[in-house]
Amino acid sequence: MKLTNTAITGDFFKKYYSLIINELMPYQWDVLNDKTDAAEKSHAIENIKIAAGASKGEFSGMLFQDSDFAKWLEALGYCLQKGDLQNFRAKADEIINYIAQAQEADGYFNTYFQLTAPERKFTNLHEAHELYCAGHLIEAAAAYYEATKNEQVLSIAQKLADLICSRFGEEPGQIRGYAGHQEIELALIKLYELTNNENYLKTACFFLDERGAEPNFFIEEAKKRGGFSEWSKRTERYPSDFTYNQAHKRVREQFEAKGHAVRAVYMYTAMAEAARLTNDATLLNACEKLFDNITQKQMYITGGIGQTNHGEAFTYDYDLPNDINYSETCASIGLIFFAHSMLKMNKNSKYADTIELALYNTVLSSVQTDGKRYFYVNPMEAVPENNQNPARAHVKAVRQKWHVCACCPPNLARLLASLEKYIYMWDDNILYINQYISSVANFESDSGHFKVEMQSGFPNSGEVSVCVKSFAGEAVALRIPAWCKNYTFTMSGNAIKPEIKDGYAYVKIPDIKGNFDASTDTFDILRVNFIMEPEFIYANTAVRADAGKTCVKRGPLVYCLEETDNIHNLHNLSVNTKSDLILKPGNIGGFDFYAITADGFAESASDKGELYTSNEPIREDMKLNFVPYFLWGNRQRGEMICWVRR
């Protein structure tokens, strides 16, 4: 049984999707074509035209400028799969045609190297993002091909992948190396799944297996090119720390998440996919340990990862500073990819819980409700003047228009335009429901087909109803969210008690046979209420930054305090954790939500404002007003905190 299509039907994510198709995608198209008023031009499409001989000029942009168009094309593919953005199809086809013209006979395509340094192709995998750009183009081609059956784009991807498979490996004459920024591994696996060409899987596994081998490839490669750096265009010292690139150990020996967070989670995703496709237990073991290390020791309560801007990296267990965090949007998106790949192998709710957490908090908070501004770094606390301290200069208190290094918004577009794939899974004759996103899905096999309809109140209410038409499986398994302490399952008004295993409630078909409506061939399978109680959450006492503090959550949503609803200097507030948490409906930027009010107090100076004094601050009772984290920063510019003193 195979999922043939899913349509998201609920307002909440339809609104986000509309930001993607109405704002982000057209705006990014203009950026790629240098048609915006942005200070620095993208030049991404111009580079392609120059490489194709269709335009005159020089390469301009980052080493990895090609990937910007690829990410946009991939997102476009997902939109076209749903029938949207048809007006961009001819435009995309035109650029694809330029790429075909620019692609060399052996399959090579990378405008940076083709236009500026053809003699240095594949000499600096460590720094030059060559395989990274190839990977994004292959991912894009797969998505675009699935939507359009454009054979040209598939052929480009296959020729490029074939070149990579022939150039990299253990055979004599091949380069025994791997990419400085992981991405090609993922992409080759996707292309393998689309084409069934085993070479692609084999080369992806080679890249993973070779990583971290001694002597280190990045040093050997640097020696060969005399230390020449593609960034500085000068001779530099040989590299010495490979933790940043997750090449410090063999991947099977990596149990703690380290180094650049986006590189890390892209690689862990590829590891999980490879483990699944090759049934590799040691690879799976590393993936499990890495996933648990991230989510149980190095993840912010919002699903943000990467504690430091230094190398946009993980740091160490329980180090979760709120004022200097990085929590890049792309890293949380990569964490979602990783969790999704793990879930394919192991139906444990913790994977889908992590997807839910990262999605509703870090990922959604990264975009303004009008779709025009983005966070790359997602703050755990925002204080406008804070970035006068250079250690916090990367933490912005307001979303930014569009960066030169434009990774996060296109990644967000890729995710939100393909969100439907995170909802359902079919495995071993069981329909798994992982995310409670209102939708209609069709499953088909040789022996028949069925249709699922889900209505969900998420994230504001935990009421979910699931109807299945012509269901032929053994069970429907529904994730019990980790935050949910009380829930009810009913069928035609009667309570049922499904078996619970690894956080999933297995509703078996024999249990519900009596509920079959022959006239419509429909099981009115389920009404579930995952009761969403607002609650105070506490960090592990090993987390220094959150000591003495609490964070309010309700259902999947993390809450925060904003200056506009409270006071200036939010750090002077304390909340009473014995207080009732009162819900109040609200709306920000078109999004309905429940605000939460709690009792607390504010401290203020009891003297003339000396820097240090023996007079304890005065406390004044006040109501604290919390709003969902994903909606913060959409009103007046001001302070925000997630963790509040108690």
Add this chain to the structure above:
Amino acid sequence: MKLTNTAITGDFFKKYYSLIINELMPYQWDVLNDKTDAAEKSHAIENIKIAAGASKGEFSGMLFQDSDFAKWLEALGYCLQKGDLQNFRAKADEIINYIAQAQEADGYFNTYFQLTAPERKFTNLHEAHELYCAGHLIEAAAAYYEATKNEQVLSIAQKLADLICSRFGEEPGQIRGYAGHQEIELALIKLYELTNNENYLKTACFFLDERGAEPNFFIEEAKKRGGFSEWSKRTERYPSDFTYNQAHKRVREQFEAKGHAVRAVYMYTAMAEAARLTNDATLLNACEKLFDNITQKQMYITGGIGQTNHGEAFTYDYDLPNDINYSETCASIGLIFFAHSMLKMNKNSKYADTIELALYNTVLSSVQTDGKRYFYVNPMEAVPENNQNPARAHVKAVRQKWHVCACCPPNLARLLASLEKYIYMWDDNILYINQYISSVANFESDSGHFKVEMQSGFPNSGEVSVCVKSFAGEAVALRIPAWCKNYTFTMSGNAIKPEIKDGYAYVKIPDIKGNFDASTDTFDILRVNFIMEPEFIYANTAVRADAGKTCVKRGPLVYCLEETDNIHNLHNLSVNTKSDLILKPGNIGGFDFYAITADGFAESASDKGELYTSNEPIREDMKLNFVPYFLWGNRQRGEMICWVRR
């Protein structure tokens, strides 16, 4: 009336001084002569010998390597003034002789430029520390000359200063610039005070006045040398931010402390000296505002300054993070210089209070009790694993042996070997007692002399007795420490009530006439008890990092919690600010102190250790054991915090 000599008699500072003369100075001599097992050699004295033609080889070390010998020589001068370290005198004379040989006919001396790039002398004041090294040599010469009357060293300094006065200024042919690292200003003023040569004062004032003028000198200078950088030895972009060097504004318009903290306080000290010597009201106004800005908005409770390692710099008002602070030892020493210069002009206790605070806390804590290890960065909290986060890599949990860039230990030697000058001041016929350090001092003038003897229990007790023999002044003014709420003044057992002005108690001679003992010609002037109550201190509520926290102080001493006296994960402790603070005598490394105990509780996880949980941590009552901050880190390696949750 002039202070002719002061001898510190109390055990407390004699012990520190003995570390200087028995450990630091001999060790530094070995470092300067490359006779230690340190990984990187100093080469400082070897450079001098090579420049003198007495040795063969190449320059090695930092651009400012010369200053290492100069700082040692200055400290040696102070030790020799007290009759100590006589065995180093011949050794120092020998190096001075080499310097005389190396000094060029026009007075130039800088081994880096003489040996590596004579053609680039005075072409890169911004980066190359040329005037900084000159300044330290001049300061050293003054101190060494005062101790030894070695005319050769004074002549070296004068020739060098004369060269600088002739090369820099507003006249045609002179360089209209100033140093990237301030120091020469201070030094020229010292040399002026020693020699009465007005040129030195004039050039010092020129450097101050010119600073921050438009167009910016550092850009103009960089243009002239085509952007060549003395550090990278390459062409670099022209510099653009001059806040780091305090050249972003004219000095008279600088009211907020900004940029590199050591550069800043060295410059402010020179500004204060210049304001005093030239009676310059606008310069004084800037100094007053800068002093208040530092001490009322940007200073840690320990007297540490420089909130960030990025540029070792100030950040902004009330930004006082405890985990990423810099608080370099040299910066607090410079703050003491600045406060001392301000005190010369204005007898307001706040200046001497700041000296006391910085001295007893940041400065003393920087050295291990055995004198063998040093902090450059003085932590406000120490967690051994914390520096795995790159933002905190500069914060070490244990003192270090000796750095290649060896600024702090020699600076500490300079300060502690000349500490007696911070105790007394004679001004307008009044004897000021600024620091309560047991000592004997002699004052002389044409019309007579007198002698002061002070016994002080500081920092452990506030009991002070002051005897003066043959006093001929109008009053003795004693600083009332800012931390002191209750104090008693008695004379021969009778309470007296001196007039208080600007934090000083003015004990006038007519008031105490009856206490004259004719047989010894001695006034048993005073017994004072500055009652030292342990107390909880609170930061201004604008200080985000200290919200909800308290710090224990007693008298001049800041207290802290160490892991060894408490628990692991000190952040899980809270103190009850209504609790009694109980004193208990202790001794660490030979230093007696009072430990302080308070009631509080420790939190621990109430569940299986999830990263986030709805179970509030469990509280367990416990006694919290505080020790003085200056003694921390002298026992087992472990955590330390100054600010504790309340």
